[in-house]
Amino acid sequence: MKKMLIIAMACYGLSARAQVDGSRNFIYLYSDSVIYAEQVRLRPDIMGGWQLRADSRVVPLRGVKFFNNRNGFFANTRKTSILGETSFSERIVEGKINLFQEVVYDDSWYDRRYAYPGKFDQSINVSMYYNKGYSDLKRVNYRNLSADMADHAASMDFLKAYRRSLNTRNLLYTAGGASLVASLVSFVITGTKGGESSEEFFNRPPGSINHKSPNFVPSLALLGIGGGFSIAGFFVHRKASLNLENAVDTYNR
Incomplete structure (x- = not known):
């Protein structure tokens, strides 16, 4: 007792x-x-x-x-x-x-x-x-919230969508970063090897035109691709944030 x-x-x-x-x-x-x-x-x-x-x-x-x-x-x-x-x-x-x-x-x-x-x-x-x-x-973060929201199916659906969006965002940012680095390398290589040498420049007659201008089109294309991946990654990140907000809002209803 x-x-x-x-x-x-x-x-x-x-x-x-x-x-x-x-x-x-x-x-x-x-x-x-x-x-x-x-x-x-x-x-x-x-x-x-x-x-x-x-x-x-x-x-x-x-x-x-x-x-x-x-x-x-x-x-x-x-x-x-x-x-x-x-x-x-x-x-x-x-x-x-x-x-x-x-x-x-x-x-x-x-x-x-x-x-x-x-x-x-x-x-x-x-x-x-x-x-x-x-x-x-x-x-x-996903790991913590998924443990605390495991008892709410609707919130978990939004949380899983959040994780998928994060994975897609990471891929897009990685591809964008690789493209931008490749573009920079291409600019350097093209600018170094694509034009006339210093000897050709000094030996060229006055008023003559240099017909060996470097071609930066591939470099610019890589730059544009990298920018496109980065912009897409930004919008996917916004979508991920929205899914995270929806997961919390749904759980709190």
């Missing part, structure tokens, strides 16, 4: 700890505890770094998982960084899948809004992060 009571109390503590009042300003720690405050502010300290304040209390940044204030909801990206650096991203899409965009700090305007300007005005891309609920952030 005593063990059952202890287990029940532990379960209650976990559930109470997991319930967060999103209408208030708060700091959510990696320990899953929550600190509520009238004001939560990210401000520069005297050492040139940053500190997070819950009213008058300074909260160490490395222990902060999320914080919510009048400017928005922010997540610590420390665990996704190779060097373990503390940085914050703003939640720009809220739902079953939350999307986060990196925030750029500027200590000359810290008392104003420090979220990136204009809110969410760009397509979803691999520089972003996501999570579910209050779980750890993950990078936006």
Whole structure:
């Protein structure tokens, strides 16, 4: 009976700890505890770094998982960084899948809004992060999202289309790059060997025309082909981004 009571109390503590009042300003720690405050502010300290304040209390940044204030909801990206650096991203899409965009700090305007300007005005891309609920952030990529969206067939269809578009884009960019390199090499070779030599130039009578002008048509053709592949790759990339957006939007409905 005593063990059952202890287990029940532990379960209650976990559930109470997991319930967060999103209408208030708060700091959510990696320990899953929550600190509520009238004001939560990210401000520069005297050492040139940053500190997070819950009213008058300074909260160490490395222990902060999320914080919510009048400017928005922010997540610590420390665990996704190779060097373990503390940085914050703003939640720009809220739902079953939350999307986060990196925030750029500027200590000359810290008392104003420090979220990136204009809110969410760009397509979803691999520089972003996501999570579910209050779980750890993950990078936006096919591997991560396919694991977290496996329970939603419609979203997986868009995600698979996203991967196919990425593969096509990579092929087009590779072909375009190879064509552009070949064009450059062709220009150099043609310009070096296709025209008259320096001896022929100096021995040519004044006013005479050089009939041995280099033929740059093949080089220009390769340049055009490379440009065409690159442009096609750009549009396929746009299509891939749209499929990624549709995957997230469909999952969040």
